[in-house]
């Protein structure tokens with residue numbers, strides 16, 4: 294699927310401008326962005342549901358720009374289900390097949406097939422309002438699946454479900470994709486969902502592509518401070534710092550509370566530093582002093598929140614490193630934090646773009662070994 | 664401290680309770696005020712005497728008999744062209760309801776969903792006509808019908824009542840509350856806009872259709888002024904005009920029992936319509952689509 298030079302506006306406001314995108318066949322492609330970033334707009338212009346100002350859309354090498362939505366060989370799942378309330382589940386799912394005059398027994402076979410896959414066989418004769426949210430969404434997905442389209446468009450299909458159901462559906466969507474190997478374009482604003490599902494993620498902000506890549510690429514090399522804060526749970530710590538040239542490498546002044554020495558040379562001056570919570574550890578006495586705030590226990594690790602000055606810092610401490618007396622810490626008590634070896638990201642203060650990504654601590658050891 | 668908290672709660676409860684009582688008492692009083700005339704209507708239709716006494720005799724069992732009612736019914740039904748007049752009323756109301764609800768649906772949908780220049784201004788213009796009482800434009804309508812040579816015709820009675828701003832308003836407001844996504848889904852399923860309207864949007868708007876049906880039926884069924892101006896020949900009379908006949912030859916003596924019998928006959932269709940559509944009615948006038 295190819296999008297070329299797509300421009301969409303509402304009134305005077307341009308939502309997408311000269312937008313280009315290429316999505317491979319069979320890819321599970323997730324568009325991730327915060328509210329109002331233009332995700333729905335993008336999806337709806339692919340579906341042909343809103344008029345576009347300029348640009349072309351190709352699906353399977355066909356130019357579908359001027360085709361009616363149903364002629365584009367797509368199926369769509371909507372955020373609020375959008376089932377036909379006055380039709381039974383069976384009719385909801387089979388409507389499209391009826392419209393294209395498929396023989397009745399063939400329709401029945403197909404509907405039963407997808408109902409089976411999605412475990413809604415026992416609901417086929419009910420009406421949407423007799424179903425729970427999760428069941429309704431399954432019907433919505435069934436309605437899309439039954440048509441065998443070349444692209445599935447899904448607009449935050451899980452955002453109306455509770456956490457447990459959402460987890461379940463994540464698994465089912467993924468396994469559905471493994472089975473059919475069809476292109477799925479999936480919109481969401483939840484990074485966990487995106488990481489769990491995607492082959493590739495596009496991070497959208499204000500109608501512009503911020504970064505695009507596999508979940509691992511985005512996690513390991515966030516190209517922009519927006520992505521850095523968005524991908525990863527708990528989110529990355531973003532701290533102000535100042536870089537000064539040093540005898541061998543660079544000395545980083547972290548909020549005037551401590552120094553970090555790195556071997557790489559980076560441009561001097563003020564910038565943002567990104568540290569994943571996982572590479573922040575507890576130190577005995579040296580290290581950066583911080584006042585303890587609270588912690589959240591997940592069983593596998595604890596997420597400690599502490600304050601350096603008024604800046605809140607998250608540290609994820611693996612189980613084996615949790616100090617025995619953690620529960621005795623009082624709010625406000627002084628503790629010491631250190632940076633463990635790992636990736637540290639530096640971002641330009643005004644543009645937010647990456648300046649340099651360095652392996653803190655690791656390269657230094659290798660050098661010593663030389 | 665606990666005790667004072669308890670007292671405070673209790674006093675709130677007492678306050679709530681007396682409020683509830685008050686609401687009940689007022690509701691019951693209102694219901695009685697509305698029901699008494701109906702009660703008297705029914706009782707009077709079962710009496711022989713044409714006179715109305717003051718204070719009215721409200722005793723259900725004094726001077727009443729089914730035989731009297733049947734006799735009244737027979738007199739009324741045989742009076743003039745009563746069956747034809749009844750038919751006129753029914754026929755005109757059905758046409759007005761069907762027409763105005765249909766027009767209201769189409770234009771309400773257009774005002775809610777379609778995009779065209781000046782849409783909202785046009786809607787406000789339609790809405791503004793609600794503020795104009797019918798008597799103000801009745802003369803103009805009359806002259807219009809006169810020019811068309813439509814006086815004393817069905818079309819002359821029906822057509823002016825079909826343009827109902829109220830129905831347009833009810834339908835538009837309701838369509839606005841239906842999530843647009845359902846219609847988009849229908850587009851993807853391959854329905855053309857015309858089919859989307861009839862097979863998806865309109866069925867979802869049943870409550871609003873019910874409300875519009877009831878309102879326009881009552882409006883047309885009870886309409887007195889327009890038929891009074893429009894109709895110049897006896898065979899086009901409608902029931903509200905017919906009621907007038909029971910004032911007697913020179914209007915000095917009202918035949919109350921017969922008039923009340925006509926009233927009962929007149930009420931039947933209204934009650935039927937209400938019972939049939941009542942299920943949807945409340946949802947319709949609250950103008951809110953709920954799944």
Ligand SMILES: Nc1ncnc2c1ncn2[C@@H]1O[C@H](COP(=O)(O)OP(=O)(O)OP(=O)(O)O)[C@@H](O)[C@H]1O
Nearest residue numbers: 303304308326327328329330331332333334335482
């Ligand atoms: N029909 C419309 N008319 C005018 N502006 C609109 C319309 N629909 C969306 N917008 C605007 O376009 C922008 C992008 O909207 P869009 O629905 O694509 O965002 P989104 O990324 O899907 O957000 P969300 O996560 O909240 O669904 C928003 O600023 C929104 O206000």
Ligand SMILES: [Mg+2]
Nearest residue numbers: 332333334448
């Ligand atoms: Mg959206």
